Amino acid sequence: MSLDPPTYLASLQGNIRQRPIPWDGAVRAGTLTDDQLAKIRAVDKVKKDVRKHTVEANLDAYRELFVGAPGKKSVLELAAKRQDVVQYILVLLSDLLNTIPALSKALFKSGDPYRHFLPLLAHSTSSDDPIPLLTSTVLVSLMAGAKDESAPTADKALPMIFSYLSSLTKNSDAGLQDIGVLEYSSLLYSSVSRQQFWDQRSETVGPLVDILRATAGKENGDGSASLWSGTTTVARGGFEGSLGGGVGLQLLYHVLLVMWQLSFEAADVGDDLNNEYDIVFLYTRLLRISPKEKTTRLLISTLYNLLLVNQSSLLPAAVLAGLPALLQNLTGRQLSDTDLQEDLAKLRELLEEYTKTKTTFDEYVAEVNSGHLRWSPPHRNAVFWAENARKILEFENGALVRQLAEIMKKPWENDKAVLAIACNDVGCLVREVPEKRSQLEKLGLKTRVMELMGEADENTRWESLRALGGWLKYSFDSK
Incomplete structure (x- = not known):
């Protein structure tokens, strides 16, 4: 699943690409070698097809450039004291990983590529320091591109990157929140990564649920929720128009996307997800105010995934939340999304079968x-x-x-x-x-x-x- 990068991240990377780097002087200062500079120039500021051909024809050489080799330091190690060079290399590597899938797998041939990047996540605690953010983007592209599930990924890298991304999702800046949520989405490519995401739920899932609760608003005495706030805001991430709690529509969609991905582990997480976060009731409230079919589709699909495999525990909660009547109302709307129509029909059928024999x-x-x-x-x-x-x-x-x-x-x-x-x-x-x-x-x-x-x-x-x-x-x- 490919999503456009958040506006703030794209702007940051674009600014760094345009910065002039005195490369020859950096070589004379020992910041990088002549050989490393030659490899950088071969792929920097050239057409994508030229870049792709160059890297794919020299995968081992570019692996050495970015993660080193026995007796050879990587460019990031040599340039550690030059922040401008480190930032430039991180952006260049992110570009390469996003367009050349073979490079991700090649970097893993070194054994543990993470040792060069994980320390950079802790480079600074300031949200204004771009290096941790750029590093997280590289790590996410590396993991997602390789679809790696090895021990270094599962036991060390994933917990650290999830912890870092959680700091973004808890930030008051909507642009940083959206970057964190989108990078979560890129990482939830397997059951292994989704289980680790759930294991760290106080860091990962909790803040996302807080965003959803802010969107839904406070429950009124009649069981309904506060609706669309009617405000318009433009955050650093460029989101226009806000829902309840000032949550941008784009951020809401991305949070729902991550929760939908997690719902594929419904057999393992469904009951606890509802017990700890009251997710069925929350999603029913969100359905009432869902402003777009794409958000409605994710809400319906997630509910179906959860209820299908946790029927004895979650179907009663769905009835209590008033979901059957709400689905009846949704069915009467003119819905153009065929996937939404199908999931809605399946969810209604599941609930109707359950409620046939149930009393007050x-x-x-x-x-x-x-x-x-x-x-x-x-x-x-x-x-x-x-x-x-x-x-x-x-x-x-x-x-x-x-x-x-x-x-x-x-x-x-x-x-x-x-x-x-x-x-x-x-x-x-x-x-x-x-x-x-x-x-x-x-x-x-x-x-x-x-x-x-x-x-x-x-x-x-x-x-x-x-x-x-x-x-x-x-x-x-x-x-």
Whole structure:
């Protein structure tokens, strides 16, 4: 998959290509050898077909130029103190790797080509220093071009490059974020690299999910999300027009692309992806505001990959998120993308087959077992509680209320609505089956409800007061 380089990176590389380098003086100073300069001049500022023919006819010579040989230092080693030369060589090598696939594989014949480049990733912690950024571009082109899965790549290079790229994705500059995300995409060419990406998820996946959450906006009380912000911004990366949180459309697309690539490991990562990042609910919210078919296609395809191989755990979450109704609405649109149409049809069929036999009680069970409550229809439905309160208390010998107690133990600093909903449910259980109050008290639910009356969140305080009111009512009635 080939994507145009981000504007900022292309501009940086273009500026470096235009810089005059006093090559002959550099040779006299020992910055590089006559032989190295001859090889550089043979491919520098010449037509692409000439460059390609020259390198392919002398692969061993160009391998020695860039990564050295026994007894011979590479040009990067000799020029280490000349930052202008190092930058120029990195840009030249990136150009060669992108147009001459054979060079990537040739560089690996030296054994471990990374020893010449990995130290440059730590050249500086300043985002204004171009050398780490240019080095990451070389490393990504090298790995992706060779499709290498050797131990030096998997055990050493990938973890280091992922860590560096994560620093870009966490940067406040949208241009640097987009470079990091696009380079992630180039590296996720195999199961080995995708698994390493997932193993480092606190660095890699977490910041990408933060970008998606910023796009989706905060959930409103009705379960919807804040929509398109209506603002227009131009960041260093050149993105025009922004979604919620100021996220550019191009950056959003690239983040979704990376998450789609990760979804090919759905059997290994799907459950944890949802447990840790609530991905099904987040993607459903993003679908509601997706501004383009290309973003909708990635959202739908990723959901299908995840749900297909994790049906027992993720299909209930999809129903809870309201995905079936949303897909019905999408089907009614005039969609021109045939791949999107096919994936949409398959995802709808998967969900329709699942929902055929499911009741509202099943949906409530799935929600509680998910560990994350939302204001879904059952919580405020008096008929639901009249019909199901006793079933909830008795379900699997009280497993459901034990899970409810576990949910209430957490502080939910970023989502106080969970505590308000839990108090609502406890209050409904007390009102409908007052004789089972002791079962709830043994689980610490009464104590926790009383604690939540001191919460700063107004809705939580109100719901805890209502729940406690049920206990007090039946306590007085029993005297």
